[in-house]
Amino acid sequence: xxxxxxxxxxxxxxxxxxxxxxxxxTLPVLAGCTSDSEGPTPxxxxxxxxxxxxxxxxxxxxxxWAIDAVPATLNAYQADxxxxxxxxxxxxxxxxxxxxxxxxxxxxxDYLESAKVIEQEPKQVVLYKLNQQAVWSDGRxxxxxxxxxxxxxLSGKDSAFWTARNAGYERIEKIERGKDDLQVRVTFxxxxxxxxxxxSPLYPKEVTGSPGTFNDGARATxxxxxxxxxxxxxxxxxxxxxxxxxxxxxxxxxxxESLVFRAVEPKDRTDALTAGTVDVADIDATTANGIALAARxxxxxxxxxxxxxxxxxxxxxxxxxxxxxxxSDEEAAEAAQLAREKNREAVAVYAAEQKSLQGFVxxxxxxxxxxxxxxxxxxGALSDDRVRRAIARTLDRQELADAVLKPLGLPAKxxxxxxxxxxxxxxxxxxxxxxxxDTKEAQALLADAGWTVGGAVRRTEDTKAGSEAExxxxxxxxxxxxxxxxxxxxxxxxxxxxxxxxxxxAEKEEKGEKEEDDKASREEGTYIxxxxxxxxxxxxxxVTAQDKGxxxxxxxxxxxxxxxxxxxxRIGKGGKPLTLRFVLPSGPGSQPLRxxxxxIVDMLDAIGISTQITKVDxxxxxxxxxxxxDYDMALYSWPATxxxxxxxxxxxxxxxxxxxxxxxVEQNYTRVGSDHIDQLFDRAVSELDANASRxxxxxxxxRIWAAxxxxxxxxxxxxxxxxxxxxxxxxxxxAAPRYEDIGFTGRQAAGSPxxxxx
Numbered sequence: 024x025x026x027x028x029x030x031x032x033x034x035x036x037x038x039x040x041x042x043x044x045x046x047x048x049t050l051p052v053l054a055g056c057t058s059d060s061e062g063p064t065p066x067x068x069x070x071x072x073x074x075x076x077x078x079x080x081x082x083x084x085x086x087x088w089a090i091d092a093v094p095a096t097l098n099a100y101q102a103d104x105x106x107x108x109x110x111x112x113x114x115x116x117x118x119x120x121x122x123x124x125x126x127x128x129x130x131x132x133d134y135l136e137s138a139k140v141i142e143q144e145p146k147q148v149v150l151y152k153l154n155q156q157a158v159w160s161d162g163r164x165x166x167x168x169x170x171x172x173x174x175x176x177l178s179g180k181d182s183a184f185w186t187a188r189n190a191g192y193e194r195i196e197k198i199e200r201g202k203d204d205l206q207v208r209v210t211f212x213x214x215x216x217x218x219x220x221x222x223s224p225l226y227p228k229e230v231t232g233s234p235g236t237f238n239d240g241a242r243a244t245x246x247x248x249x250x251x252x253x254x255x256x257x258x259x260x261x262x263x264x265x266x267x268x269x270x271x272x273x274x275x276x277x278x279x280e281s282l283v284f285r286a287v288e289p290k291d292r293t294d295a296l297t298a299g300t301v302d303v304a305d306i307d308a309t310t311a312n313g314i315a316l317a318a319r320x321x322x323x324x325x326x327x328x329x330x331x332x333x334x335x336x337x338x339x340x341x342x343x344x345x346x347x348x349x350x351s352d353e354e355a356a357e358a359a360q361l362a363r364e365k366n367r368e369a370v371a372v373y374a375a376e377q378k379s380l381q382g383f384v385x386x387x388x389x390x391x392x393x394x395x396x397x398x399x400x401x402x403g404a405l406s407d408d409r410v411r412r413a414i415a416r417t418l419d420r421q422e423l424a425d426a427v428l429k430p431l432g433l434p435a436k437x438x439x440x441x442x443x444x445x446x447x448x449x450x451x452x453x454x455x456x457x458x459x460x461d462t463k464e465a466q467a468l469l470a471d472a473g474w475t476v477g478g479a480v481r482r483t484e485d486t487k488a489g490s491e492a493e494x495x496x497x498x499x500x501x502x503x504x505x506x507x508x509x510x511x512x513x514x515x516x517x518x519x520x521x522x523x524x525x526x527x528x529a530e531k532e533e534k535g536e537k538e539e540d541d542k543a544s545r546e547e548g549t550y551i552x553x554x555x556x557x558x559x560x561x562x563x564x565x566v567t568a569q570d571k572g573x574x575x576x577x578x579x580x581x582x583x584x585x586x587x588x589x590x591x592x593r594i595g596k597g598g599k600p601l602t603l604r605f606v607l608p609s610g611p612g613s614q615p616l617r618x619x620x621x622x623i624v625d626m627l628d629a630i631g632i633s634t635q636i637t638k639v640d641x642x643x644x645x646x647x648x649x650x651x652x653d654y655d656m657a658l659y660s661w662p663a664t665x666x667x668x669x670x671x672x673x674x675x676x677x678x679x680x681x682x683x684x685x686x687x688v689e690q691n692y693t694r695v696g697s698d699h700i701d702q703l704f705d706r707a708v709s710e711l712d713a714n715a716s717r718x719x720x721x722x723x724x725x726r727i728w729a730a731x732x733x734x735x736x737x738x739x740x741x742x743x744x745x746x747x748x749x750x751x752x753x754x755x756x757x758a759a760p761r762y763e764d765i766g767f768t769g770r771q772a773a774g775s776p777x778x779x780x781x
Contacts, residue, residue: 064446065446066126066445066756069388070755070756071756073745073752075768079750079768080750080751080764080766080767080768081278081768084767086279086752086767087285088285089295090107090285090287091106091286096242097111098230098241099112100176101238107284110284114250116225117131117133117157118224119225121758123757123758124756124758125757126446127447127665132154133273133274136153136155136205138219143214146211147711148211149209149218151170151209152205156273157249159227160247160271161247162271164204165225169227173228174192174195174209177189184234184238190670195209195221198210214709215708219665229246250269251275252282255281262285263283265281265284267280278763278764279766287300287304289307293306299379303745306744307742314744317378382747383746385743386753387432388754389428389434390738391663392660392662393444393660393661393736394427396418397658397693398655398656398695399655399656399692404472405603405656409469412457412458413464413466414632415734416460416468417460417629418460418736420734420737421436428740437736439452439454440721443663444663447665447757453721453724453728456725456729457729465630474594475595476594478595479598479600592631603632604635605635607639612641619658637654668707671704671720672708673690674691677698678691695733703722706719748767750764751765
């Protein structure tokens, strides 16, 4: 299921957009930057797939699996590949090192007998020994020519190949046949720690051998495959991709006879489950709650249903309705009979829907991805790392995680790393480099950056009432002629009066007497696109009608005009409040992001930071706002990876100058980075000692925390509706599916079980 705010495709896709330079980071003392003896962190939630041995899974039948849309391409290395591309090609093509339940790459014996580094000096050499039974669906052996063709296509040396990434392939110097056709020898020009990430998926040389076949030949079809399934058809009009068993598959035969991927938009998943047109679907919390309700539904037996139509009809109301329907008043009886018939029909329809949903179960885990608060460090207040760190230390990350995960019965511990998730070998909580939530420390950081309570008050001389303003104007003219200090004396008096007003405002806040002011500020300082704006002032001014004071009130001559109460309570500098633009998606599937966003707004409001929420269409949210830098704060997610040294660098690397004077960003949409972070990534990706490489990544993560451009908030929930009879499928967590083991328990007739209503 697609989620708003997730970059399209995988974390290993390369993108470039223009941005401006960020300021130099002021790094605090960093915790957790060296090796430690702590054991591995357990996975927060195990996968939930109803595991079953193959002998308990029936042979035959068809499974229908919901995807968001038929993928634009079946070439996973192109820019428009998406999660559906990954899901489908996973059943069709070789993956040499699929991930296990802990997010670690493990050798796949269906394709490899072994793969290891056999030389480090003078150059790194990896020797792959292929499974001698491994063949493409046309009967040709998988071998060195396939590896060579994929390397040349993805190396980045030939721009005729339209590739989205070349990470790792550009480090390969040559690929040779080993002692026999089943050995592939890969020599690297530079050491590459993440060599296991290469050649997965592996395409046949018929696809990668030329720019024409690479660019266009694998977009809508794959004629040659090497997985437990083969591609039968792609029908964009019907919204289906159909796979059949691969008769040349040498591994365990697929339990399913066919596997159908059906395009179903997330908003239509409940209807599809109810109609019985899909067996498996990623769902949101609303649909999950609907399935839970269906499990408790009861109807008939003379009693009212547990919920839905008719559930609120009491016995007394039912008796009264019956009496009216059978009474002597014909007009009232007819109306009552129509109402009773309408209710019976509604109950019957709802009962049928509930019965359909009762055939499903929600399998849940945590998705291998985390949602973050991104702060755009390109310009403005957020270009100062002290302001970003102050915002980060204001947030109660635990409260935000609880809001999303606790209602789903999932553990809600905020992630402690940008580069790995709990359970992965590279995981270590590096958030100590930023510090825990601490409002006083946040205010101190803001003050150090010049943003103070009362700083939003504009201290000018021309705010005096009555004849004093005229005297001041006259005095200025005299000073110009005589060169005397009358104006300086006036400035001193005005500044003294203004300072007293600021002191009173600060004193008022310390005494906790700002509740009404904050309320007014929240009402006017939060601007939501498409919503009506309360009050008469311009958007974002933070001045309400209450701030203007009672009509007809006059200050004594010579009294400075008071600043609005809401401005007094705001953090500001030089008479300008600290106001940030918070961009959030507006679609129905984005409600969790908006819930978290509103909580962040409230947390920042408590320390005087104004936030203007801008709601935008889901379709344009990432492309037109996040990637282009049109935001101050935003919420979006990054997928976890088993190769953070490779995949993390483009996300957190320092922007580089472009020829036109701008800066180039790959996937670093926060525009925050440093040379030191880049150097640590470069060292980690070239370090062949796994433990040493992980230590370097932990140091990089600590500095990413300190830079405070990205603040991980929670690991995303993974909710999957699955037919109760299905085994070895559901919420996979980190692990890759074993498609050949998926199937129905018990006897299941061949054909589509998804169409339950037929």
